[in-house]
Amino acid sequence: MSxxxxxxxxxxxxxxxxxxxxxxxxxxxxxxxxFNLAFGSTMTAGAFVAYIANSNGLNIWPSLVLGAAGxxxxxxxxxxxxxAPFKGRVKSLFTLIMVTLGVGIILQYTMEAIWGANNVSYNxxxxxxxxxxxxxxxxxxxxxIGIAAAVSLAMHSLLKYTRVGxxxxxxxxxxxxxxxxxxxxxxVTDYTWLLSGALSGLAGGALVMDVQILNFGTGDGFLILxxxxxxxxxxxxxxxxxxxxxxxxxxxxxxxxxxNPAFKTVTAFIVLGLVLLVRPTGVVSSIASAKEVAR
Amino acid sequence: xxxxxxxxxHPKRSRGRPSASPRARLARLAATGLxxxxxxxxxxxxxxxxxxxxxxxxxxxxxxxxxxxxxSGPDSIDxxxxxxxxxxxxxxxxxxxxxxxxxxxCTAVDTRGDPADAIPAVEKLLATTPGLVAVIGPESGTANxxxxxxxxxxxxxxxxxxxxxxxxxTNPYYWRNYPADDVGGVALALWAHKMGLDxxxxxxxxxxxxxxSVPALLATYQRLGGHVVANLAVAPDGTSYGTEIxxxxxxxxxxVFTETDPQTDATxxxxxxxxxxxxxxxxxxxxxxxxWLKAVAKVLGPTNMATYYRGVEPYAPPDGATRVxxxxxxxxxxxxxxxxxxxxxxxxxxxxDAAVIFSLAMDSAHSTSPSVLNSHILKVTAPxxxxxxVTTYAQGVAALKAGKSIQYVGAxxxxxxxxxxxxxxxxxxxxxxxxxxxxxxxxxxxxxxxxAQGG
Numbered sequence: 120m121s122x123x124x125x126x127x128x129x130x131x132x133x134x135x136x137x138x139x140x141x142x143x144x145x146x147x148x149x150x151x152x153x154f155n156l157a158f159g160s161t162m163t164a165g166a167f168v169a170y171i172a173n174s175n176g177l178n179i180w181p182s183l184v185l186g187a188a189g190x191x192x193x194x195x196x197x198x199x200x201x202x203a204p205f206k207g208r209v210k211s212l213f214t215l216i217m218v219t220l221g222v223g224i225i226l227q228y229t230m231e232a233i234w235g236a237n238n239v240s241y242n243x244x245x246x247x248x249x250x251x252x253x254x255x256x257x258x259x260x261x262x263x264i265g266i267a268a269a270v271s272l273a274m275h276s277l278l279k280y281t282r283v284g285x286x287x288x289x290x291x292x293x294x295x296x297x298x299x300x301x302x303x304x305x306x307v308t309d310y311t312w313l314l315s316g317a318l319s320g321l322a323g324g325a326l327v328m329d330v331q332i333l334n335f336g337t338g339d340g341f342l343i344l345x346x347x348x349x350x351x352x353x354x355x356x357x358x359x360x361x362x363x364x365x366x367x368x369x370x371x372x373x374x375x376x377x378x379n380p381a382f383k384t385v386t387a388f389i390v391l392g393l394v395l396l397v398r399p400t401g402v403v404s405s406i407a408s409a410k411e412v413a414r
Numbered sequence: 415x416x417x418x419x420x421x422x423x424h425p426k427r428s429r430g431r432p433s434a435s436p437r438a439r440l441a442r443l444a445a446t447g448l449x450x451x452x453x454x455x456x457x458x459x460x461x462x463x464x465x466x467x468x469x470x471x472x473x474x475x476x477x478x479x480x481x482x483x484x485x486s487g488p489d490s491i492d493x494x495x496x497x498x499x500x501x502x503x504x505x506x507x508x509x510x511x512x513x514x515x516x517x518x519x520c521t522a523v524d525t526r527g528d529p530a531d532a533i534p535a536v537e538k539l540l541a542t543t544p545g546l547v548a549v550i551g552p553e554s555g556t557a558n559x560x561x562x563x564x565x566x567x568x569x570x571x572x573x574x575x576x577x578x579x580x581x582x583x584t585n586p587y588y589w590r591n592y593p594a595d596d597v598g599g600v601a602l603a604l605w606a607h608k609m610g611l612d613x614x615x616x617x618x619x620x621x622x623x624x625x626x627s628v629p630a631l632l633a634t635y636q637r638l639g640g641h642v643v644a645n646l647a648v649a650p651d652g653t654s655y656g657t658e659i660x661x662x663x664x665x666x667x668x669x670v671f672t673e674t675d676p677q678t679d680a681t682x683x684x685x686x687x688x689x690x691x692x693x694x695x696x697x698x699x700x701x702x703x704x705x706w707l708k709a710v711a712k713v714l715g716p717t718n719m720a721t722y723y724r725g726v727e728p729y730a731p732p733d734g735a736t737r738v739x740x741x742x743x744x745x746x747x748x749x750x751x752x753x754x755x756x757x758x759x760x761x762x763x764x765x766x767d768a769a770v771i772f773s774l775a776m777d778s779a780h781s782t783s784p785s786v787l788n789s790h791i792l793k794v795t796a797p798x799x800x801x802x803x804v805t806t807y808a809q810g811v812a813a814l815k816a817g818k819s820i821q822y823v824g825a826x827x828x829x830x831x832x833x834x835x836x837x838x839x840x841x842x843x844x845x846x847x848x849x850x851x852x853x854x855x856x857x858x859x860x861x862x863x864x865x866a867q868g869g
Contacts, residue, residue: 122660125656125657125660126656126657126660128656129654129656129657129660129685130654132653132654132656133653133654136653228486231486235751236486236487236490236491236494237705237752238676238677238705238708238709240680240709240712245684245687245688245713248687248688248689255656255688255689256688257684257688326653329653329654329681330651330652330653330677330680330681331677331680331681331684331709331712331713332676332677332680332681332709334677336487336488337677340651341653372654372656372657373657375657375658376657376660376661380646380647380648380649380655380657380658380661381620381647381648381649383648383649383652383657384649384652
């Protein structure tokens with residue numbers, strides 16, 4: 120039992136970072152119908168903004184906020200200048216995915232050109248060990264888990280209690296109907312890209328705090344798990360993303376502990392496959408069903 | 415196209431111009447052909463001879479040594495290290511007058527660490543570089559794909575790949591001045607046994623590069639009486655290795671052997687510090703690079719790093735040749751970013767020595783033909799009675815001009831190729847001090863390595 124709880128604890132840390140990023144990823148799909156493969160690069164960009172601030176003397180926590188802000192602006196810029204024009208001209212989902220892939224590669228290698236292939240890290244202490252109910256965390260990891268919980272709660276509040284959130288939900292289900300009802304789709308889309316971009320920057324910073332290293336490929340290495348979490352939970356659904364992150368984060372660590380560490384990533388995709396076999400649209404399928412994804 | 419058909423195709427051009435006589439057209443054609451032939455001849459001379467035979471003609475073209483490695487992507491440390499070796503070498507060679515008056519240039523060929531990218535890049539190099547004389551590289555991930563292509567073109571290469579399958583290479587154009595990964599694994603096992611650490615755990619990532627050391631490490635360690643209490647091959651760049659580390663600690667190892675990229679080990683050892691206190695960590699030569707050392711020192715703390723970490727890497731004697739290399743490296747800051755991080759580092763001194771060896775071989779052969787210089791590589795590196803030991807290119811050229819036979823002993827120490835063109839040398843054990851410097855705390859001789867390998 121004690122080993123199980125230990126592994127669950129490690130899984131919660133991974134799940135927290137996944138949760139923040141998967142919510143952002145799935146929001147973008149929900150509103151814009153765009154499978155944004157540049158999300159990982161945006162995470163990295165946000166992490167680098169935080170690094171610049173931190174390496175110039177700012178404490179890590181306000182640096183994270185700056186990183187989130189930087190990624191938010193970058194996401195909005197990309198959405199307005201690249202994705203929106205393409206969406207106006209191109210209807211094929213595959214073509215749009217390739218566009219996002221191209222954007223991601225351009226971003227990634229632009230960052231390499233600026234910062235080189237070297238690794239950098241934040242100026243911060245790892246944090247003391249904290250034992251909680253049989254699990255072991257560092258104080259920094261507990262804060263990351265707290266941030267993920269706060270983001271989840273804030274997202275729930277936004278979607279349920281605010282006009283913008285309700286507009287987001289409406290657009291995600293049926294954009295045309297939402298527009299006909301007087302919702303400003305363009306403005307809500309901009310808000311969504313700002314919000315999801317901020318989440319990507321925040322997740323990027325949290326990821327670097329966890330793995331200790333930042334380089335131009337940090338976010339992209341994490342992207343496949345983000346996609347898995349978002350799809351498992353039901354693409355387009357923030358609640359699904361939260362659930363998907365938790366399932367993937369915890370199951371992969373438990374599998375690594377009881378079976379073999381080599382199966383860590385494999386387990387995540389086996390779980391994904393099994394869920395999709397039973398529910399092709401993911402666990403929380405409302406948005407995916409409305410968009411007729413995975414029919 | 416004949417002038418007649420030209421006139422028919424472009425009737426406007428023919429208006430108002432008298433048509434040329436057949437004799438005049440023939441003369442123009444002949445003149446064009448002659449000019450073209452002259453230009454072709456001048457071009458091949460200017461870029462140096464790559465087809466064979468000596469090149470004593472002028473003008474003196476540039477000779478190219480290609481650095482074939484990953485210069486972008488996750489393995490880009492390989493390319494940066496090669497640049498840190500080749501550029502200082504080229505600087506010193508050119509300062510000494512070049513190779514028979516030819517300047518040496520180092521050209522980067524980016525493999526991105528992937529054969530799919532590497533093969534077209536190298537094929538383009540071979541097709542479009544007329545002054546190409548030699549290759550430094552490639553790295554382990556692309557070696558099996560690229561070595562046949564390069565050597566088929568009769569271009570010699572000196573590589574630092576770690577593949578065990580080239581330990582007994584019969585390819586005449588293949589040379590390796592850096593020990594294979596399996597030799598590094600033997601050295602790790604020897605040092606752990608010497609320190610009395612006979613319960614060991616392995617924490618390696620599952621890449622080809624990292625796993626190259628594992629079989630020899632396991633075999634030697636167990637042959638010396640060691641017990642392997644855990645053997646973990648992990649996927650790199652994960653968000654957490656807490657599970658793996660907790661399993662490893664549960665096995666109570668006295669030492670952890672490791673080779674992963676900086677991010678993976680930094681994450682893992684941060685988890686180690688969370689779960690308990692550190693244990694001795696013995697890393698392969700892949701850990702004795704600035705990026706890994708800084709990343710892991712940050713999570714362990716400088717004192718723990720100095721206490722618990724030891725790196726095992728090929729021995730580079732800190733003597734005059736290394737000082738010359740270091741000075742040239744620092745002077746190459748416009749080409750090598752942050753050069754000070756490579757001072758005396760094996761990953762950089764090996765390609766440095768490779769470039770110097772190629773150049774001295776050309777001087778010895780009085781030829782810039784790759785196939786001819788290849789046959790002189792042993793002549794300038796092998797020990798022998800009556801040979802003059804030289805430690806720099808300038809010394810070597812002066813001795814050769816004086817009619818002496820030479821043995822080049824460079825920044826990496828003696829490069830003694832065995833019959834399979836492999837030079838393994840000795841190994842050093844280093845400690846990473848809190849001030850960021852490396853200190854040699856032990857040596858493992860070539861004889862000890864050979865004996866441990868059963869040779």
